[in-house]
Amino acid sequence: RVVHGGERFTSSVIIDSAVLDAIRAYQHLAPLHNPPNIAGIEAISRIFPHLPQVAVFDTAFHQTMPDYAYLYAVPDRLYKEYDVRRYGFHGTSHRFVTQEAAKLLNRSLNECAFVSAHLGNGCSAAAVKNGKSVDTTMGLTPLEGLMMGTRSGDIDPGFHAYMAEQLKCDVKEVTRILNHDSGLLGISGKTSDMCDLQKLADAGDMRAQLARAMFSYRLAKYVAALAVPLGRIDALIFTGGIGENDVGIRAEVLKWLNILGFKIDQKSNALHGKNNHAIITQKNSTVAMVIHTNEEFLIAQDAFALIRR
Template structure:
């Protein structure tokens, strides 16, 4: 497995990209096009020397954004014709039940991704658009779709089945799918490496805590339970998403407030979570408000950590034997207070945090539990782009 892969991640108004050298695990170049479709677009390109090049110009659509990216490579380097690209890997949020692994993109796969837009209306259409644009830009390279949901296709039926009328699942795909799969896959494998054991022997709870947040129980390298469900709304409290709520809230608000289901759905996804509780979706700002004595922010932090701790307890029960708990993503990697509050009081369950280790800041993967803690607690920086690049090359090598 060797080569360099252009990884493309299209969001609703952004296009994130990175050229990954899979052998070394390093970034050759990377960048972000943002505010796509808005009057003032912005492209930040990082060349091999680490220098940032910023271009402010309208980016009316993802085609224009990719054209700006290619122009940045031409003007700031490296030249894409000279870096030895092997493939282009594309993040796709929802693969439904059809896609349980990365696939080589053809017209049928692209059509299937569009058909799955009913399950991810904000994400799959732009994911498909990004693939379409990139295929035109790189017609001679293989394009691989890597699905957020694929890692969770190992969920057993008792974990992915909702207790709802069976025709909902049969006719409309209503079941648990799970997300952040590339992150959970990468981190759980890194945990096994850090413990010096085969991944097949390690049981891990992975806590991907960022603006979007999810927890996954991984048994021997296989996802067996995860917090997100049919959509990324279920589970933990997030930046703007509510996480778990009573589904009857939809009917209740229709009766009492006259809100239609679409309005409630938008509110639960876009104006709930930490934003609703604390007035801000960024946990760094929440901490600042807590320090200033803001009671709303203090409650929001407690709610966030309580929800994570509740899932940790549940997944300890699901796994039976847990070897490690891994914190990852922006909050998980950088927020010592959240880590401490999340695991406080779990010593009788074999989780003993070392306060000094937890408080130390580092960009490296590291152990933050006490030496005698039966369950290792680790901070593992995630690398979803590297994971996607590896999966793309694994697919191509397997098909060789």
């Protein structure tokens, strides 16, 4: 798994020297992720020089987004000279669960409109139309979009300059705060773990209750926004640690999304959809599903397909 493949890679590839050079060239866009990916590739090459390796990129799935979805409203030269655009992440997970949703619904993926919500410590949602990503919540970096475990998600761009001045620090420190001290942890003041927040909220902790409420509200707003490029929603897919296991968050999100026709089935939701082909909504409702993601399986599948050619 390689986090950032920039605009060059639109699918998984067998790694050669040219591919490795390209991954290195995108280190500035993923300084916390690509360098360890490169180190792992190089180590395997030294130990097993004849063993083929495959790179599966988090960003590749989102390369089908149209320009009006991936560009920022900034001077064009920033895109052309510095690669400033929205890339999106969690592509392997979004690709896997949308494929599984189509199978479970007995429909062709090429005729489906899904919103996929990958909710873990990192969170993102994607609009997937006919098997292709047409928009997503993460952007240039994994900081944009939804509220996350320790990441703020969307914030006023003026925040950086304002807080740098107030705290007498540089922009890097402000970015560190937004990446590591914010999100569920920042609001609750205690933890980034949603399970622990549930226990605290049940015990009456108002900050934990607020953190969960903010998380649900912001996710619901983004799901509604992602309906725009789809034109309709055939299914909303919950996946990732929170998405697959947190009954309360799913219920709250679907309550907000009643405007889009979602009506929760309390029993199916409590059972994570395991009694109803992954579906947690009523028969007359827009469909919402819980699907276990399996990025490792999709990575193995891609690797096998490429190596056997």
